[in-house]
Amino acid sequence: MRSFALFAVLSAFLSLPDVFAVKSHDFKTCSQSGFCRRGRALSARAQEAQSSWKSPYSIDPSSIIFSPDEAVVSASVKSSLYPEIKFGLELRIHEDGVVRVLMDEIDGLRQRYDEAAYWALVAEPQVSKTVSWTTGKKDLRAVYGDKKEFEVVVAYEPLRVTLLRNGKEQIVLNGRGLLHMEHFRTQTAKETTEEVASDESGEGQEVLQVENVRAWFEGENEDDYWSETFSKWTDSKPKGPESLSLDITFPNHGNVYGIPQHATNLSLPSTAGESPSYSDPFRLYNADVFEYLASSTMSLYGSIPVMHAHSADSTVGVFHAVGSETWIDISYPTAKSTQTHWISESGIMDVFLLPGPTPDDIFAQYARLTGTTALPAHWSLGYHQCRWNYVSSDDVRTVQRRFDEEDMPVDVFWLDIEYAKDHKYFIWDQKTFPDPVEMTNDVAANGRKMVVIVDPHLKRTSDYPIYQEASDMGILVKPTSGEGEYEGWCWSGSSSWIDHFNPASWDWWISKFKTTKLDKGFSWIESTEDVHIWNDMNEPSIFNGPEITMPKDSVHYGGWEHRDVHNINGMLFHNSTAAAVRARGDIPKRPFVLTRSFYAGSQRISAMWTGDNLGTWEHMAAGIKMVLANNIAGMAFAGSDVGGFFGNPEPEMLVRWYQVGIFSPFFRAHAHIDTKRREPFLLDEPYKSIIRDILRLRYAMLPIWYTAFRENSVTGLPIVRPHYVVFPKDPAGFAIDDQFFIGSSGILVKPVTEKEKTEATVYLPEDQVYYDYFTQYAYRGANKGKHITVPAELHQVPVFIRGGSILPTRERPRRSSPLMKLDPFTLRVALSKAGTARGELYLDDGVTYSHEQGELVWREFVAEQPQRKTTRISSKDLASAKPERAVDGVALAKYDPKNAFAKEIAEVRVEKIVVLGLSAKPSSVKVEGGKGMELKWEYVPGVAASEKKDGSASVLTIRDPKVLITEDWAIVIS
Template sequence: MKKPSKDLMFPLFFPFFLTLLLFPAPILSWKKDEFRNCNQTPFCKRSRSRNPGSCNLVSTDVLISEDGDLVAKLIPKSKRLDFYDENDNNIENGTNIVKPLVLTVSVYQNGIFRLKIDEDKNLGLPKKRFEVPDVVVDEFERTKLYLSRKREEKIGDDLVESSIFYLADGYEGVIRHDPFEVFVREKGSKERVLSLNSNGLFDFEQLKGGKEEGEDWEERFRSHVDSRPYGPQSISFDVTFYGADFVYGIPEHATSLALKPTRGPGIEHSEPYRLFNLDVFEYLHESPFGLYGSIPFMISHGKGRGTSGFFWLNAAEMQIDVLGSGWDAGADKIMMVDQKRIDTLWMAEAGVVDTFFFVGPKPKDVVRQYTSVTGTPAMPQLFATAYHQCRWNYRDEEDVYHVDSKFDEHDIPYDVLWLDIEHTDGKKYFTWDKVLFPNPEEMQNKLASKGRRMVTIVDPHIKRDDSYHIHKEASQNGYYVKDASGKDFDGWCWPGSSSYIDMLSPEIRSWWGDKFSYDSYQGSTPSLYIWNDMNEPSVFNGPEVTMPRDALHYGGVEHRELHNAYGYYFHMATSEGLVKRGNGKDRPFVLSRAFFPGSQRYGAIWTGDNSANWDQLRVSIPMVLTLGLSGISFSGADVGGFFGNPEPELLVRWYQVGAYYPFFRGHAHHDTKRREPWLLGERNTELMSDAIHTRYTLLPYFYTLFREANTSGVPVVRPLWMEFPSDENTFGIDEAFMVGNGLLVQGIYTERATDVSVYLPGEQLWYDLRSGMHYNGGQTHKFEASEENIPSFQRAGTIIPRKDRYRRSSMQMEHDPYTLVIALNSSQAAEGEVYIDDGKSFEFKKGAYIHRRFTFANGKLTSSDIAHSDGKTKYISHCTLERVILLGLSSAYKTALIEPISKKAIIELGPLRLHGGRGPFVPTIRKPGVHMADDWSIQIS
């Protein structure tokens, strides 16, 4: 949600609003001027100006610590290794005095190694550099391998031997001493996989305790001054991905899935990809500019080598260059490596080097490796995977009841109705406007009686009002972020003068979590869930609309050091508060706008304040796919666009695509025309209703995929190349996507399109979800752009579970029967799964769930249990199997024998969709009479 209201911001920004009224066109240039570019960001400008080979550091001999880590020191090359004295803490390097850096390598199971480089904490530093806490999960730390040996090897023409250490079967790590470099290679071929500093761009600016005469550390941008009390403290280095055709990742940017080069021959005036959480409304597509969240994780893929990944755990502002071919032409090379490669340059304002190398070699391997470090996505409640209806703002209780009744009147299901800031008493969170919402509990209970929930917004800025209990407690207890002078930081946001909760402190997060109790959050009920917005954090009168970098957090940490993680800690505290509210029984639902590595453990995110245009619809797909690659499976874009008034065709197309987002929510700004699905004419209502019904039909499949993400990290929606890693035609596709391994969806992103081309990968058949017709893989097909749907296909060899009854909400579907859609491959075989639990509690962690595998081979469909090795089912479901649809089945098969009940059934022609009107009709077994939780088989003949 964006754009300050005029009554709030008029005193501060009257000239800006006058400009908007008189000259509306320049708004884009205003947005550009509001934020810094690389040349206006000193650390970025310095790092980009460095030449290959400029790193003058070398590594001392590597020792094995008692913890099984490899430890060395980095010192200037001018200090000969042979004469380095471990007690020589101050080393002259030209005119500067520098201290040795400490390098530590740790190795973990599954082909992961961690490289840390920091200043020596034993050498009297002016302060400890910030290391991001509470992101790496405890389970990962327990997979550490204790190294007991290493070996030495001469590499190329090096004068000094390098240290070689075990990483995984088939892989080894190398610490190259002079020139300094760290890389991973395959054991047999010695082909490289990943490297750091192979181009010699490593630089580490050390903290300073005080200014020397004539030094000016302050930085200025517009009217803001950053005091920088410890001087420049940036870090930069190059990372190389070998055998890569493309690199992906580092969300959040509104750009293509495959990251474009930002430096190199023919690339002029290009900015690096910026990772700095910012409140950016009406953001532009095809831009490297940073948005609301930051995940410094990059994944490479190539047909030859496969997939690898790199992650830098750092919460400071980061800028990343993807270096185009020939970027280093004419520069001296440290070592020529005759391998296909993509070079990248990583630059951060502060923090430490805390990096992770992932060897893959398959796409899903890398995602599993990354989420083993930062955690797999939380398992959502079932209702959260259904359709959400939101607007800034539903005016009052009467408006809420009207919207709710209209969904019923038009037979459109939905699960959640959302309330924005206007529901509060004067923008004070955890309160209700007593005139507009006098009976909040009754309102929530009425929705809950239909199986529906409500979400209210809670932001991190707290109104500075002494009568407001949240402010009073936070102020008295010292729970606010401080400004550089040590006073409570005071910035402007929706309530006006505001202070911001310091979420770095575990104690303060716990206090915040307590505010969600029913006693504290009066008017809340168990069916109320939470939306965290503006948590970048957004500060309307701050530099770049955010908090000053020299603001202070718990433990004396500067805001510059943790900026990108602020929203993460706020999301964490809110999510844990909802768990606490329910005494640990029910899963929370919290939507956050800002995010960081690990956010997937706490809820969903959305792509922020987009606009109602075709380009924004198109770019939503690579944005959601990139988030999934980076661990955040539960994401989506505002359907219809937050700003502006979409034409009916655009809105319909957005619903048709949005029905396949993991997070499916319609949302709009308060200045837009109302656009609930029944307001744009009868035909458009039918089309949007059909799109929403498609999502509800597929909820069993989506819920099963969310469970897969919860256990493995593999995302719900995926790039085509994740499922078809050897098909080079898929590497650059980001307008089509896979939902799980079974469905391929192609959006329509142009107005009045008459046809659409779809590349169907692989060598198997694909079945159209609407017609049942099959098409060959490995080809591009042209289809009519029907207004009724977007192209979507089921992959041959898969089995998709559905529920086809029309209900008001997902809760009312709980006991409905299932349909299995079997898409047979050329061998007349297929397989699939379904996951079922109570849809709300944490009992699934104790084994209270049903997980069935379906296989079809040799004319027999078999259901087998893959949930419980002891054979005991701890969750009971009485749901039955209503239909089995067999796409691609030969007409020679006429009957089916169902065991163990010895029931015979006729294979007849039935509708592909239960409410599909006049067909098509496909081979169907109706009412087999078996339960989804049981073992059974169906033999056709």
């Protein structure tokens, strides 16, 4: 979101970035970043030295100490470069097999930042009680796993940590000798080589030798150790150099994924080695990048330092809990191996090795560390309509009326920064929004919600109570001196920023969202519980700051510099906001908070979007890849702005973008203030009707999406899944990132992201039947995969149902999703080539946390062939069978199938069942135990699932079988 008028003024005085094109020179490259330059130079020296290169770090075997349970081991580490500097190494093996490797400077001049894991982890991991370490002459080892298949080996000299599976190297730390933890030191004048060499006592020669060794490893110059200049800004570095370099190698894995957020391929391209795809490393440094490139390693708004490495044999992962700016080089020395080099500005080494060995295992292991996506409010999965800005309360009412007149469903209307008087968030502009509570109630009367932006910058004026209270409490970020308040410029002009690392800010921020008047201080009484929050600009974005953000030498709570916590900063803001929204009413309700900046663990609280994209075909395609990458990294509630934030997409592009949007977990249309209005009801025919149908398809599929979110909230499995996740042994799918599956539903989607396309090529990875969702045409895959060409006219989006799936949908058009609560269901039964199918449906009230007390419905649908020429379709209660899996972290010991929510929807029925791929026309269709009454059905002959040919599938439609969604039943097709 951008304020054009204010932007023009600020640009003139503050040399702000131009909104009409990304200015790459506003952001550093590695060569302009001192610590990255040093890290890359270290790698270059190692490459030049090749076999003669040796890491200076080693373990003193006599220092090894085992914990009482023996799953934790610690040791002293020394560096031959600086024998006087002490380092400590610790390894912990968790109950689930994850290996945590920590290294820190011991008794140094200062303390390195070591709290990143505190913010990222959902809880302190449980250490194994069965694993034990053994020491040898050259290394330290631990063997574990159900079949003793995993082994961790810690070599003493040089220090090297290796994770093996069945004797095969999976992950290697410091295998290339690039580990370097720059120790704290005092700034002194360095002696020249000539002065040292002239020492007649001979001691100078020894010092010279040490200096030469250090130069061989570190380089000859102190490169930006104590200060650094970029453009017109100077970063003082009072602590001196403290970067951490670490090489992580995957010797037997040829694809790596993750480390969002970047606009690039899902399978990460190379940045080093021979003929790299990019010249700069991937950067993790949360930044406000206007109109970012559709293919780049540039840092964007969020940073999650987690990477998956994959092969047909196994999947492994690493999570590096570091909150400072980090650059990552990737190279592929062979087609089956990957080398990475992680260079961070500050912090300790805190690396979690995720052993897998399957993608599902990796997601579970990472979820146990950082948590899963919070089960969102059901309405938040509907369509969100936003632009910068809806200009008045009457404008909002008009937009709502037009959606209703055109029979287009929508759940949420959004307000950008112009609702707030002088950009003082929480304070409505009474000229344009004189009746915010009445406006919100008008929206809520149709089952809808509002989302209103609250940015982190506070206008520095005494008549703004939020700023004045924060200033009086001393909870604002401080400047370099550590005294007073940091001042920068953003939409509200001169601004300060709340330091959400300060515990004193937490309850205070919660109190601001109360909709009743406080005894003391400001509360948002001109609001209701139907208003939810959008946190933007929380990187933080600062117009007159270096790289459009906060200076790194600003000071946070505890004396930590901003450089230490930059990538974590935005997460604390949206965490506090979510806590505030949840706590504002008497009954806690699930908050919806959208964040632009995020870190590992943000998924526990917020949704995210991919920021200020452009209305181009390239950005449409890039958005799919970015959403997939965020799902891989746990940030599953993700989406890209439909239509692009900047620009005026032509109708064809807008239609295609809506087709992308309905298959994203988060589905919002948004536009810049300078764009033409492009609400879907404004389009001419046939585009308007096409988009109406697209929106209705999203709403029909909401039960599928909500069920996928429940699975993600329990298991950590992505909501949208690339091919390598679903078919991990199929190399042909490892790099595919333009088609994907939705949860475990069996839906395969291939959006069209190119102009004037009327066909699409889709990859089918297996010998199975795939049914066109709309035409029921059956396509056959092959054992080694197969590409098919399918129709994709503008009104068509290639969507397929994998054979063996059962899809629950709600087909009745409604204005918003809450109005669908009592609607009946349609079941699509897509038979596999074996004549079987399975699916799930999860339901709860979608608003409160009553599901944690067992107020839910979780059903399993199964189609099987108990005997030849007979198909039985049944429904049973999954929550009774698996209460421990129904809700994340909550065991429903006394789950009652007749719980309050189940009673509330007790009359909801299945109104239609569609069976695809039957081998012959039935002679009878009856409810089992239903007094032998024949159901109403019709049959259209066609290709059976068991046949090995393409063609229109046979379709059996059973109408109103009079079975209830909350009860066990079975229908027998004979």
